Amino acid sequence: xxxxxxxxxxxxxxxxxxxxxxxGAWTTTIQGTVQRWRQATTxxxxxxxxxxxxxxxxxxxxxDDGEATVLNxxxxxxxxxx
Numbered sequence: 001x002x003x004x005x006x007x008x009x010x011x012x013x014x015x016x017x018x019x020x021x022x023x024g025a026w027t028t029t030i031q032g033t034v035q036r037w038r039q040a041t042t043x044x045x046x047x048x049x050x051x052x053x054x055x056x057x058x059x060x061x062x063x064d065d066g067e068a069t070v071l072n073x074x075x076x077x078x079x080x081x082x
Contacts, residue, residue: 006081007034007037007059007079007081008034009034009035009036010033010034011033011034011081012031012032012033012034012081012082013031013032013033013034013059013061013079013080013081013082014029014030014031014079014080014082015029015030015031015059015061015071015077015078015079015080016028016029016077016078016080017029017071017073017074017076017077017078018076019076020076025076030061030063030069030071031063031064031082032061032062032063032064032069033061033062034059034060034061035060035061035062035068036060037057037058037059037060038057038058038060039055039056039057039058040055040056040058041054041055041056042054042055042056056072056073056074057072057073057074058070058071058072058073059071059073059079
């Protein structure tokens with residue numbers, strides 16, 4: 001699990017995420033600089049949550065090569081400050 005409260009814009013992070021599969025897990029790790037963290041809706045009208053949307057934690061980071069990416073964080077996300 002991740003601890004988002006200690007992560008702020010400008011922090012360098014390494015994020016490891018896993019997708020469980022029947023044979024184990026797919027794992028990927030990326031590293032970059034935090035641009036922002038926010039909670040955003042998915043537009044899932046069936047979620048029956050706040051405003052009838054499913055809210056996800058999203059981490060926007062800029063990779064070392066300049067590429068910007070958005071990560072949807074979940075219980076399989078691990079964030080380290082580097």
